[in-house]
Amino acid sequence: MSEPALVMPIDGRQSEMARAIQRGALRYLGARGLVGVPEFSLASGRRADIAAIDMRGEVWVVEIKSSVIDFRTDRKWTDYRFHCDRLFFAVGPDFPLDILPEDTGIMVADQFGAGLIREAPHHPMPGATRKALTLRLARTAAGRLMGLMDPEALRGIEL
Template sequence: MSKMIKPDLSAPVDGRQSERALEIQRGTGRLLRRHGFVSLPEVTLKSGRRADLLAINTKGEIWIVEIKSSLADFRADKKWPDYWDFCDRLFFATNQETPEEIFPEEAGLIIADAHGAEIIRDVEQRKLAAARRKALTLRFAQIAASRLHAIHDPGVPTHIEPAKL
């Protein structure tokens, strides 16, 4: 009888994020779960922008969370308004050390660490068009399934993801 090999279920790390950003991501993911969302990190959108976290709940509501681990990180990225075309709500997530007042009022604000997070400022929902919502929901499912498949079958190239939507 052959011995069963237990798959490595740890999350893949692509090396682009700092340790601080990964801690914010983890705590924010826990917050999203408490609010009934599941999330995927590093999702490329049709615009070519990459959402730090794309989250969806059972009602189909889609949130994007842009992680900023420092003042310099925030200042380096001014393209955040582009995310509004791909979500119902847009949030920044940061840590206690980053000044809250730098973040624009047009987006929500989450303060996080490796253990959890809190929504400090909520943001009004902007409804996505039905066709965009469907496309994003399908993309979310395809990416999640593709990543899960790569965990269970490590021989599959991990760079293969469905076409951008």
């Protein structure tokens, strides 16, 4: 007998468009061999839309922008560079790409997948930052899975 599939609850802060972009970006990352954690809290207190890691330990942050207004009113993403090796924007098919910063990668995504428009420059994190971030990613991902399987098991555990 197979186990029932675990399903993450929907984050009510995201628009339908943002959820579709997130899904497509996560599918793209998976196809490239990265695993992603949505809504990942960074040590700075900021929340990355997606933090992903590959088999070698390279970390990507993907910032989702569902509209031009969303992009123009949110400048927190500049802090994300300190918490990743590559920084990307993931946007919908109708987003004007020319307004995105030239020193970031670009993915165009919908609910079915994403395409890479521009590779992000590589800016390696210092070793201590990488170690701390990798541990934070592991604990967050494991804690979410554990919480889905048995919410009571996380009582008193800080993620």
